[in-house]
Amino acid sequence: MSDSNEAAALNPTREVRAVTASGYAMLLVWIALLIIGIWAAASSVGGTATELKWGIVGVTAVVGMLILCGFYLINPNEAAAIQLFGSYKGTDRNTGLRWVYPWLSRKKIAVRANNVISDKIKVNDLRGNPIEMAAQVVWRVTDTAQALFDVEDYKEFVMAQIEAAVRSIGSRYPYDDIEHQEITLRGNHDEVGVELRKALIERLAVAGITVDECGLTHLAYAQEIAGAMLRRQQAEAVISARRKLVEGAVGMVEMALAQLSAKDVVHLDDERRAAMVSNLMVVLCSERDTHPVVNAGSLY
Incomplete structure (x- = not known):
């Protein structure tokens, strides 16, 4: 963040409501002045009244121009920041035709998403x-x-x-x-x-x-490592699958040995137990179909 932004964060400017007027009311005032000016200019008078007539015309023209300079329009989801010679005086969020003193500047900003x-x-x-x-x-x-x-x-x-x-x-x-x-x-x-x-x-x-x-x-x-990372993901997926497979196989072997012993189906010494565990692990962990071999004789 720049130094100017840090300074603004320490002393932020806060939005306040600006003092403005409805443009429609001021438009009626301007139309009234216009009618007075036209009436004065069209009237037939002489002498001192002539000077008064043109004085009225001049005043209505000047005031009418000042009023015209104060009009501005605010669309929906729009706001106008009001300033006086660079000094912030507030924000007008009222939509429609608005009016403010002509010596005040207006800076519009959208507040829509x-x-x-x-x-x-x-x-x-x-x-x-x-x-x-x-x-x-x-x-x-x-x-x-x-x-x-x-x-x-x-x-x-x-x-x-x-x-x-x-x-x-x-x-x-x-x-x-x-x-x-x-x-x-x-x-x-x-x-x-x-x-x-x-x-x-x-x-x-x-x-x-x-x-x-x-x-x-x-x-x-990133493109420079996309291929390598894809192969890494594939390898990690294979390793994870193998790990799950081995964990499941070990559990099934434990369950098989426990049930064989509990139901007194067969009595296994350590060597026969090791052979059975080896055969079961091969059957359960193999990715190919296994072909059992029936042993008709003694293990030895």
Whole structure:
């Protein structure tokens, strides 16, 4: 954050309500002055009355021009910041035809929701893997004074802070976790979206901007490691599957031996027990169909 933004954060400008008038009422006043001026100019008088006539015409013309310079229009979801020689005097959020003293300047700003999709940026995740990320953010101006006067360009400020927040979130979590024991960018979109929105709200508070919704729209390994990471994911998936298979096989062997002993089906010494365990593990862990061999004689 720049020094100017830090100074604004220490002494922020707060939005206040501006003192303005309805433009429709002032339009009636202007029409009345116009009628008076036309009547005075068209009247046939002479002598001293002629000077008074043109005096009335001049006054109505000057006042009418000043009134015309004070009109401005505010559309729905729009506001106007009122300034006097650079000094902020308040914000008018009333829609329609409005009027203010002509020596006061008006600066309009949209307060409607904005939808932004950031560019794809390259980030190193928690494990140091280069990944590509992009985010979609719905934001809007809540404090017009801060947006206009506390940052240089609030729209560019939003884009810069979105990129910074995406980089921060991307480096805080791993891309993926095959064992599902931690929060990841790929597997926990809701949690990551909440963290991203929280980070953006904190970063954009200095500009009077809030975030209504946000989430990741693009997430992938960088091209230079995409092939290697795909093979790694495949290997991790195979290892995980093998681990589950072995755990299940061991449990089934234990259950088989326990039931054989409990029901007194067969009495096995250590050597025969080891042979049975070996055969059962081969049958249960093999990826191919097994072909049993019937032993008609003695084991020895």
